[in-house]
Amino acid sequence: MIFSSDNWAGASAPVSEALTRHASGLVPAYGNDPLTDAVTRRFSQIFERDVAVFFVATGTAANALALSAYARPGGVIFSHQSAHIQVDECGAPEYFTGGGKLRGLPGANGKIDPADLIRLMGEHPDGNPMHGQVSAVSISQATECGTVYRPDEIRALAEAAHARGIPLHMDGARFANAVAFLGLSPAEVTWKAGVDVLSFGATKNGCWCAEAVIFFNPDSALQFAYLRKRAGHLFSKSRFAAAQFEGYLADGHWLANAGHANAMARRLAQGLEAAGNRLAWPVEANEVFPVLSRATIARLRAAGALFYEWPADGVDPDQSAVRLVASFATDPADVDRFVAVAAG
């Protein structure tokens, strides 16, 4: 009953097999190998346009380096106040953007509201160096609350960003879960809705170390090879990052993995709601945030369940919200047992 995080899971079989399949043989280093080329072309197919693709080692690197490609002196980056870039990355976005300021916005269900965004960006008018300058807007898809932006929501934020001359970045650490939930094409939820650059995360969903920064306008990526190398994120044996993506993207495996995780989250949510527990936010991707009594939490922990308590609004003193994360590796039996123990 481990629901601590989807990055507690390992590598799924097609990914693991791809690593083994490409283990031998001598091929060019630093991304000049045929497999890296093939995977890059595969991304262009998936996104239905030419994209610039850069593998990096972690999601933190993907986010921080993607934002650094648009950095400006005195730059200000806007995101939800619960965003991973705000609270979980040890200042990496600030560091790689040369001291960028991250301003957090409130917003229901982990999403930012265009009106709030426009108002806050307004505190940084163009041409006044004192207050710095707007430099990027970043959203998480799925969000840190387990919800998923709809294309029109993304488009509204993109328009607000573009009206100020800045890009919309999408932190897609759980991009597959969002796509699987929406049932739309990757293109529809990204560049067709105005996204400029995407952190395409695969690690949480079945790879061991596979993150890609994807620029939908390759012109914006002209300096990125240097930004990545300077940060120590150019793999010498790039083929192994590529191999993971090969396995991950083949035959819809990535969406199958995400679909399983999402289904496990729904199953958790339905079971917990049926037993009378409130959910802090709607369950759309692979995360569930039930509000549980402290007694229930204690009972679950005694039974060996692993999960984190989580901040949420409107929670009574004898309760706590908790975060339950399902992954491609989640066993339905674990879900059912968790629900049963929670029911008491």
Next chain:
Amino acid sequence: MIFSSDNWAGASAPVSEALTRHASGLVPAYGNDPLTDAVTRRFSQIFERDVAVFFVATGTAANALALSAYARPGGVIFSHQSAHIQVDECGAPEYFTGGGKLRGLPGANGKIDPADLIRLMGEHPDGNPMHGQVSAVSISQATECGTVYRPDEIRALAEAAHARGIPLHMDGARFANAVAFLGLSPAEVTWKAGVDVLSFGATKNGCWCAEAVIFFNPDSALQFAYLRKRAGHLFSKSRFAAAQFEGYLADGHWLANAGHANAMARRLAQGLEAAGNRLAWPVEANEVFPVLSRATIARLRAAGALFYEWPADGVDPDQSAVRLVASFATDPADVDRFVAVAAG
């Protein structure tokens, strides 16, 4: 006949098998898993003292972050002018040290001389902010010329560095090759000779992505967890970096791999020398730098051999030095064929 680089090789069988062995199961993320713990302890055994161990994604990251742990404002880092940190890392050391200046020293066989080092450090006396301040000395082991520092050579440089209050860093991208050549314990060629921090590289020698920064004085590492995370180099699924090291370090596999590479280099060297070719530098690790006639080079390329030309002194206009790198995966038949083609 691929002698372009040791990072054109893939993953050796024990490393690849360890990745597969640990692919399933749910374990804590971000390095809090049992395997990461076990590998860390293994490093302490290998080095015969408690060491602080940090996995990172690349050798560039290992070097730059290791140096950043000792950064000072206006800091100056001293290394051989041919060092990887000087010429091949896109300014990563400068970037992560907040604008450190890298000063390159000449020196025979890719090694720096203590007297030269002391003289150059003297241009940055303590207490004069104009000229900056000394902050680290870095050596490559094996060197970029394929040679290997002896313990007393290391000790002399360490003493010069310590006399100025700064650490000695060792870029061990080919550390295994150096240890295999010397036949000494890892402790003898590192901290017992005065090394403070080591970039322990395993990628070139049979892993796909396994680099560790090793601090011999753990007190110096107190901020490193933050430096690494801020740089996006904390793996969420740390177990897979650990798994590679598990396979790499078990049963002397790492030294066996390096021993094979070194032997292949010697075989190349002996064959080429027997045919009357001069070597630019002594062959001690897994790199060979013969000076070949342009006709020989053309003949080798026509036969399908891959390698890079390399700058070296004292080369006639109708000649060029070339770099030949052997790896754990080098086939002796390829070596013999290369020698035969070169002989004409």
Next chain:
Amino acid sequence: MIFSSDNWAGASAPVSEALTRHASGLVPAYGNDPLTDAVTRRFSQIFERDVAVFFVATGTAANALALSAYARPGGVIFSHQSAHIQVDECGAPEYFTGGGKLRGLPGANGKIDPADLIRLMGEHPDGNPMHGQVSAVSISQATECGTVYRPDEIRALAEAAHARGIPLHMDGARFANAVAFLGLSPAEVTWKAGVDVLSFGATKNGCWCAEAVIFFNPDSALQFAYLRKRAGHLFSKSRFAAAQFEGYLADGHWLANAGHANAMARRLAQGLEAAGNRLAWPVEANEVFPVLSRATIARLRAAGALFYEWPADGVDPDQSAVRLVASFATDPADVDRFVAVAAG
């Protein structure tokens, strides 16, 4: 009727005369001149202990460089949400601290509350790199609301900071106004109350370019000469910064200037309150924040008065808070005329 800012004023006579007095003659550069030495000693007298003193060009530089002396990777700096370092310095503190994150606290009258501070620092527990690490607390004295911290208020914040192992920085852009208001010694409102480092501002109060970073524990300043030079803030002709301080600190001139500014602010406040206007915050230093009707504001502007509107809570739609700043150069006749026009 110019109440836009105290940095619209020029240089007061003793400061200007000191500049002229030291204009000729050849003296050592880069702070090695006798006048710089003398002024440094004068600061130690004023603060009743040995202090380390560094002139820099601007208040922004003083704040950002002071904080950089205590920077940590992933560091988080805490201040009031209205602090100058938060909103008016174009990311300089973030930049010079290598990507530090500035977290803003609410708090009545521009002051932060120790309980709030402790709670917010608690979101960054030691040893968890994801969330970064606490690195400094910064307060403004006088505050951006024109109020002044009392020594016991400072002490409580210092204790909270020190309990987490981080320093208390004081942005003293209007330090003289605060000291003049409190009628206490400079020592009592700084290190005796727990302040570790002070941005001692003199520019707003009668100098043209005279700011000093003052370390109360000189050991903390060991790297500061390098931090300053690397930032381009070491004056070659340091004597002229020193000369300004000589004139400023002689014969209590600095406190006389501040006392005049404070008195003009009180006179403004009393006149406006007598006419029925509310003040957003108490008037303690040289700034007044009346809430005026839009009609009054229009009448004042029509009469030539210059000032900025200012955000404040609880203001009706037909009103606005405005900021009125008095300086050493404020003419009482201007004050009285402003009050008269405001009264209608």
Next chain:
Amino acid sequence: MIFSSDNWAGASAPVSEALTRHASGLVPAYGNDPLTDAVTRRFSQIFERDVAVFFVATGTAANALALSAYARPGGVIFSHQSAHIQVDECGAPEYFTGGGKLRGLPGANGKIDPADLIRLMGEHPDGNPMHGQVSAVSISQATECGTVYRPDEIRALAEAAHARGIPLHMDGARFANAVAFLGLSPAEVTWKAGVDVLSFGATKNGCWCAEAVIFFNPDSALQFAYLRKRAGHLFSKSRFAAAQFEGYLADGHWLANAGHANAMARRLAQGLEAAGNRLAWPVEANEVFPVLSRATIARLRAAGALFYEWPADGVDPDQSAVRLVASFATDPADVDRFVAVAAG
């Protein structure tokens, strides 16, 4: 007999008077005052085209920030190995360019040779992130050897830089001395010869703190207001920087000051040469580098002369080169006495 440096001199009378003249009155802060505007227009007159002008506090800031306006990740900046940015600025250029690498070129008389520059830039071909990328060329005018680039020499370097898509920066700490020597217009020795950005230094030649970064193509300066503010180099009371330039630039005062300094240097050189002393480099601006016997040096020091020994080639063991710097404030009597003492 003080010849240590031209920044040991104070402020010349017209500069000092301008500071006093503008000391009173209330004017807008942060460069929005009429005097700053007027001085900016004055610079456009002097340079015969619209230029973008930014005052900063020091020459180090001017150089480092000017270069930062053209920074690229992994960027490499080329200059003479004796350049101030290389040896005397505590890593400020590296810091403000985000870890730029400064490569030093040899070259006779403190000047770099286009062929050498092209060759060294060739080590950083476009499109190879490992080796970083070229980002700027910087020359000093006058050079650190006291010599002056001719327009055709500048043009050749500018063409080499522009051919690689990078700008030519001129460190004009002693720009006035160079212009006075050449007898050409400021335009002819800058943008008409291909210079893109100039650090226009006035401090050494009669101001106390007046440095300007001048962009000849204002489009390149669009981010500079933010770069400057973020570095803490935007003066709140900008009028005082402007006032110095007003006095400095009026009635040819700046060239008169420089002409005096140059004449004093020539007088020194002629006297020393007449007594049989060799000069390390030609005397063109306000610096003289005679090679003196140690006995002569001792005799001069005993007589109270102040100056620095300086590295130079081809100096016998019983000799040393010394640097003698004349300024606007140099007294001919001091020159003559120095020559007489040196003559023995």
